Amino acid sequence: xxxxxxxxxxxxxxxxxxxxxxxxxxxxxxxxxxxxxxxxxxxxxxxxxxxxxxxxxxxxxxxxxxxxxxxxxxxxxxxxxxxxxxxxxxxxxxxxxxxxxxxxxxxxxxxxxxxxxxxxxxxxxxxxxxxxxxxxxxxxxxxxxxxxxxxxxxxxxxxxxxxxxxxxxxxxxxxxxxxxxxxxxxxxxxxxxxxxxxxxxxxxxxxxxxxxxxxxxxxxxxxxxxxxxxxxxxxxxxxxxxxxxxxxxxxxxxxxxxxxxxxxxxxxxxxxxxxxxxxxxxxxxxxxxxxxxxxxxxxxxxxxxxxxxxxxxxxxxxxxxxxxxxxxxxxxxxxxxxxxxxxxxxxxxxxxxxxxxxxxxxxxxxxxxxxxxxxxxxxxxxxxxxxxxxxxxxxxxxxxxxxxxxxxxxxxxxxxxxxxxxxxxxxxxxxxxxxxxxxxxxxxxxxxxxxxxxxxxxxxxxxxxxxxxxxxxxxxxxxxxxxxxxxxxxxxxxxxxxxxxxxxxxxxxxxxxxxxxxxxxxxxxxxxxxxxxxxxxxxxxxxxxxxxxxxxxxxxxxxxxxxxxxxxxxxxxxxxxxxxxxxxxxxxxxxxxxxxxxxxxxxxxxxxxxxxxxxxxxxxxxxxxxxxxxxx
Numbered sequence: 001x002x003x004x005x006x007x008x009x010x011x012x013x014x015x016x017x018x019x020x021x022x023x024x025x026x027x028x029x030x031x032x033x034x035x036x037x038x039x040x041x042x043x044x045x046x047x048x049x050x051x052x053x054x055x056x057x058x059x060x061x062x063x064x065x066x067x068x069x070x071x072x073x074x075x076x077x078x079x080x081x082x083x084x085x086x087x088x089x090x091x092x093x094x095x096x097x098x099x100x101x102x103x104x105x106x107x108x109x110x111x112x113x114x115x116x117x118x119x120x121x122x123x124x125x126x127x128x129x130x131x132x133x134x135x136x137x138x139x140x141x142x143x144x145x146x147x148x149x150x151x152x153x154x155x156x157x158x159x160x161x162x163x164x165x166x167x168x169x170x171x172x173x174x175x176x177x178x179x180x181x182x183x184x185x186x187x188x189x190x191x192x193x194x195x196x197x198x199x200x201x202x203x204x205x206x207x208x209x210x211x212x213x214x215x216x217x218x219x220x221x222x223x224x225x226x227x228x229x230x231x232x233x234x235x236x237x238x239x240x241x242x243x244x245x246x247x248x249x250x251x252x253x254x255x256x257x258x259x260x261x262x263x264x265x266x267x268x269x270x271x272x273x274x275x276x277x278x279x280x281x282x283x284x285x286x287x288x289x290x291x292x293x294x295x296x297x298x299x300x301x302x303x304x305x306x307x308x309x310x311x312x313x314x315x316x317x318x319x320x321x322x323x324x325x326x327x328x329x330x331x332x333x334x335x336x337x338x339x340x341x342x343x344x345x346x347x348x349x350x351x352x353x354x355x356x357x358x359x360x361x362x363x364x365x366x367x368x369x370x371x372x373x374x375x376x377x378x379x380x381x382x383x384x385x386x387x388x389x390x391x392x393x394x395x396x397x398x399x400x401x402x403x404x405x406x407x408x409x410x411x412x413x414x415x416x417x418x419x420x421x422x423x424x425x426x427x428x429x430x431x432x433x434x435x436x437x438x439x440x441x442x443x444x445x446x447x448x449x450x451x452x453x454x455x456x457x458x459x460x461x462x463x464x465x466x467x468x469x470x471x472x473x474x475x476x477x478x479x480x481x482x483x484x485x486x487x488x489x490x491x492x493x494x495x496x497x498x499x500x501x502x503x504x505x506x507x508x509x510x511x512x513x514x515x516x517x518x519x520x521x522x523x524x525x526x527x528x529x530x531x532x533x534x535x536x537x538x539x540x541x542x543x544x545x546x547x548x549x550x551x552x553x554x555x556x557x558x559x560x561x562x563x564x565x566x567x568x569x570x571x572x573x574x575x576x577x578x579x580x581x582x583x584x585x586x587x588x589x590x591x592x593x594x595x596x597x598x599x600x601x602x603x604x605x606x607x608x609x610x611x612x613x614x615x616x617x618x619x620x621x622x623x624x625x626x627x628x629x630x631x632x
Contacts (some may be wrong), residue, residue: 040410045075045124046111053439060087060099060112061251064122064499068195068238072114077132079107084167093240093256094193095122095205105130106407108228122499127251131410131439152181155189155192155241155257162261165268169227172623173220174239174259180215187243187252188456189213195324196236196260201226202497203324206353212246215248224319224324228263230270236262246444249456249498296322298329298350300374301383303361303632304390306462313369316390317346317363318355319376326351329377337365338373346374358390358502359489388450389427391455392467392488392495393503395453396421398441401480401511411439412512416472421508425488427452427459427464457503460488469627479583483602484625556599574619596621607632 003149029037045060058077065071074088083104091098157176164525180187189210195203203224210219223237245251303316321327329335336342344365355362360389365372369385395516400408412433421432421443428447435442445455452459460466467485486492486506493504575591582595588605592615599620607617610632618624618631 031112034553041118041120041195043114043116043120043124043324045126047116048109048126049110054128055105055130056102058087058101058105058129059127060125061127062097062099062114062116062122062124062524063251065092065094065095065097065120066117067196068092068097069186070117070120072116074116075099075112077109078111078160078468079104079492080110081107083107089257091256093181093242093258094208095240095252096242098256101560109336121496123497128449130591152179153184153185153187153243153252154179155243157239157241157257157259158257161259163267164261164263165228166225166263167271168226170225171222172225172237172261175218175220176215176241176257178215178219178243180213180243182462183215186212186214186246188246188249189217189219190242190244191219191221192240192242193221194238195226197234197262198226198229198232201324203352206322223261224322225261226324228270230272232263232270234262236260247443249393249503250498251498255614265369269484297377297379298323298327300376300379301355302381302383302387303358304375304388305383305385306390307385308366309463311368311382311387312365314364314367315372316358316361316364317374317381318357318384319347321348321350321352334375334377336375346493352610357500358503377447386451388453389461391427391452391459391461391502392493392507393500394423394425394460394493395457395497395503396423396430396441396443396468397505398432399507399509399511400477403512403514405511411437412474412477412510414474414476416474419470419472419474421468421470423458423466423468425458426464427461428455430458437547459544462488464488467627468506468508470510473510477510479600479602480509480511482506484600484627592617592619594619598623600625600626601626601629604629 004478009153060075060077062071062075071089071092072322074086076084078084080282082105085101085103087099087101089097090100109129112124112126129606155176155178157174159174172528178187178189189212190207191210194208195201196204210221213219221239221241223239225237226235229233237260240256241258242256244250245252299320299322300322301318303318305316306314308314328348329350330348330591331343331346333536335346335348337344337346338381345360345363352559365383367383371382371384371583374381374383400412402408413432415437417437421430421441423430423432428445430443430445432441432443445458447455447459449455458466465485465487468483470479470483473479482492486550489495489504493506495501497503497505573592576589577594579596581597581599582593584602584604587603588608590609591607592610593606599618601624604626608630610617612632
């Protein structure tokens with residue numbers, strides 16, 4: 001609840017009056033309150049390296065928080081310089097808690113923790129903050145601050161926080177405006193509302209996706225006012241609005257807005273019981289003062305379908321109940337399926353709010369793929385094999401690592417301007433680049449609509465796969481994870497992005513290759529064979545364009561024992577011989593290749609100069625993943 005200066009004086013006076021009676025109360029009733037505090041769990045912030053650059057502040061967010069009162073009152077942040085600070089809650093917009101600080105702007109965040117209720121399932125991330133400073137040049141000329149227009153995104157409600165004296169329950173609609181810079185920019189608008197007080201009528205948050213918006217667009221959102229009862233001491237409803245990135249679905253931070261309508265008895269008196277008595281008729285019973293509202297229509301929703309692969313399909317359904325209370329609709333003319341049977345396991349009691357998306361919808365039905373229609377109070381939802389397939393939405397991120405495997409803060413030196421990650425599924429494509437060779441990675445998702453509904457991530461239907469490749473790596477870097485073919489909903493893509501189970505994060509990782517010691521010997525940085533040892537490695541030069549880290553020839557790193565005439569005997573017949581795993585991309589080895597562990601090769605050629613014959617050109621000890629290329 002917001003602080004309202006106009007009400008503070010009245011509140012002080014009211015507390016003063018109550019204070020006269022307080023000595024008559026038992027103090028134990030006041031001290032008992034802490035016993036109602038629920039247990040908490042410790043959460044840790046993620047995305048400490050891939051945040052947006054902002055030199056004015058550190059900004060952390062915790063998403064999918066059930067209410068403002070449930071948000072952690074503070075978080076604890078640690079920096080690389082050894083400093084640590086408790087950062088208080090700054091604002092709460094929609095279902096997102098915001099924490100801001102301007103401390104330690106010249107250092108790097110190393111960690112952040114918070115305490116929150118155990119059922120929380122959102123994201124705790126570093127949204128933006130100072131990025132690593134650029135390397136100084138020899139010139140003192142600075143770029144004027146006005147040379148690059150600043151991007152800007154904001155929402156404002158047209159109404160201020162307002163005290164109202166509305167005794168009757170009913171819907172209240174408010175409006176707002178969207179501000180985006182540059183003016184060609186677009187965003188996705190998410191609005192929400194819930195009843196805050198009185199506690200016995202409080203509701204969970206009801207969210208609404210209002211689609212793509214542009215600069216200057218006006219929007220409206222309504223919330224249910226529960227009315228004022230004779231026994232009420234406070235009534236409050238809350239609206240929220242947040243702009244989301246149209247491609248990633250992530251919140252555009254500092255773009256949220258909130259609004260409260262409220263009532264207190266010092267603004268206008270509560271209604272009296274006698275004021276609600278019905279004029280004398282056949283009974284003198286007063287009208288109950290509960291103000292039970294008339295039920296708004298519950299909306300049936302077809303979530304998606306899955307092809308079971310055996311000629312049958314599974315349809316997934318949900319619903320949206322815009323009321324603040326449960327609505328009961330028995331199976332029958334107002335709650336039925338066609339074709340028959342009318343009852344197929346659909347709910348009859350509809351709780352407030354929207355049911356979860358796939359893969360956790362309200363219920364599912366196996367059917368033959370022909371249209372299956374759910375009718376609910378005159379509204380319908382239809383599933384068929386030509387509808388929207390249940391899909392996971394894949395969002396791509398990039399991690400550059402040094403030779404030791406530690407993620408880099410910025411981009412690698414020598415990153416080509418045309419570096420790109422490319423991905424393809426049955427329904428769409430994704431292309432990720434670094435525009436202007438600066439962070440962050442920008443991904444453009446293009447899905448076939450219909451059957452896809454949007455371009456939020458790469459749609460990958462359940463039961464299918466998607467392929468990930470990359471081109472134009474910087475010198476000295478090799479792929480280590482995230483390339484190849486992946487199953488929809490597989491373990492590599494981390495589910496739960498933004499608090500939505502079907503949204504997952506796929507990270508492509510590349511590692512710097514350790515620089516080999518300079519040597520004139522064709523064998524990279526290994527021991528020098530003894531002379532007269534009989535056919536040593538000097539007769540088997542290594543010819544390969546693969547990065548140095550993958551071309552290490554197996555063998556001892558010290559002077560070989562005199563009893564071993566050829567320490568690389570097993571590798572002698574190979575141009576490239578690796579004892580462990582090998583990952584290579586966009587290169588070739590003209591002779592034979594031997595790998596003792598797993599081999600992951602993409603756009604790779606082996607044995608191009610070898611004469612045709614019966615010899616083994618590529619020998620792999622464990623698993624081989626080979627995407628495009630050639631083996632002679």
